[in-house]
Amino acid sequence: MPQITTRPEPPRGEYDFQDLCAELLRAEWKNSNLQTFGRRGQRQNGVDILDLSGARNPRGAQCKNYEPLDAILPKDIHDAVREAKQFVPHLSEFWIMTTAKKSTDSQLEVLAINEQHQREQLFTVTLKTWDEILLMFANHPTVADNWYGGGLATDLQKIEHRTAKVEEFLHALASTSASSIDRIQSRLLLRWEPKFRKTTESKDGLSFEYVADYSVVLLTIEELIAAGATELAVDLGTEDVDNLKKHIPRPLSNRIVSISPAGETGRLVGSILGPTFEEFAVEANGVASFMMNGGSTEISRHIPVIALNLYYFLLGIKNRLQIDIDLADFLTAIETVRRSSKNPQGRINLAVIEGILRSYKLLKLDCVELRPTASGRAIELFSEFVDDHHYQSISRHANSFGFPKLVAEAEREFSKIAREFVQTPKYVSDLLLGELSLSAIGPRTANDSKINEALMAAQYLPPIVSFVTARKKASSAYEILDPPPIWPTRWKSEKR
Secondary structure (H helix, E strand, C coil): CCCCCCCCCCCCCHHHHHHHHHHHHHHHCCCCCEEECCCCCCCECCECEEECCCCCCCEEEEEECCCCCCECCHHHHHHHHHHHCCCCCCCCEEEEEECCECCHHHHHHHHHHHHHHHHHCCCEEEEECHHHHHHHHHHCHHHHHHHHCCCHHHHHHHHHHHHHHHHHHHHHHHHCCCCCHHHCCCEEECCCCCCEEEECCCCCCCCCEEEECCHHHHHHHHHHHHCCCCEEEECCCHHHHHHHHCCCCHHHHCCEEECCCCHHHHHHHHHHHHHHHHHCCEEECCCCCEEECCCCHHHHHHHHHHHHHHHHHHHHHHHCCEEECCHHHHHHHHHHHHHHCCCHHHHHHHHHHHHHHHCEEEEEEEEEEECHHHHHHHHHHHHHHCCCHHHHHHHHHHHHCCCHHHHHHHHHHHHHHHHHHHCCCCCCCCEEEEEEEEEEECCCCCCCCHHHHHHHHCCCCCCEECCHHHHHHHHHHHHHHCCCCCCCHHHHHHHC
């Protein structure tokens, strides 16, 4: 499949850029009477391109040539609109087409102007930066081919289609995060070290196969409860989670919920990383199984790390969870692959995720842990904790770390409540004060892409913790205890 290996650059000359915009707008507005307006170098009240069909309220456009890495300033937009207001006859639409980058400030300026113009019954303003002009080419392949030769339009259509899919998934993702903060308790997305057992229960009754054993999940749950986890979310099917709950005492099993595995979130990972998979010849089977057709060993090691952690990150947004990942490893993998990539869309997508993750800050918090002597009655204690107001408050504040505006307050209150809980006479002999390292989103994130805008629209970015020690303890306990296996329900049904 063809790949875009270089980003199309805008025409260097100001008048060449005007000519390109005029040709593109003739196709976009379906108006062959569109022309550059006035003599070269002579601006007519801010209008460079005008509809000359004789309409009572024509459409016009101004072309602004910037250095490619510069962003258009709100003042430039304000000044251009002020000039266009003087044009006679009055305009119905005014487009600003520029070689500059988009910025949040410029978008907000256009939004404010259009709100004011609607009240005053003036023209609408549309801002088209170079990235958006490139996407217009996808709808007008003849113009694209006239300026950049054959093949560009096809490649741009591929990018537009892929971007549309990403935006569609992200819109659905953001729309799921609308519930009240007060109703949500803190849930940790459960991760465990996969374990497989050799079984002869194959379809033919003769050969053997290795099947996932979910008994390690129970051991991991036990370790996480001892480390202070409050509620757990498991990305397994409902049947598998219900089967696990049969092996867990009631007070604890009520605090374990199933969330939809893979599905829409897995497809979103594939859409965001699609350009990267294509460039490095990666065949993905789900979010945890990959085949690399040649290429760098380093890249082949990092791409699965990116895909799996991005999957957890998006699940965290969709279901408002805390997630258990290694943030440093995730960032290293993204940066390494991004710097090796020559695909512009792939680099942009990775840069957006990297930018969000680099906005996280590490917090050191006091937290509640069970004393080693209390581990034998952990389930009994957990049952008592559920109704304790300290415990409920800790859970509520832990969830607040996912909301950028609430992080500072949560940081103040979380440790304070944990200290009070540990000193409660009823639990003082069973609890001790530990330390929790948690990364939460900072107050500022760059908002200059569709992916970033959609992620931020969810209003929740998952707090990141690492329970790797708990997972390793559970893995060691599995090897020592050799517990009775718990098979996946789908595999069991296939044997019947």
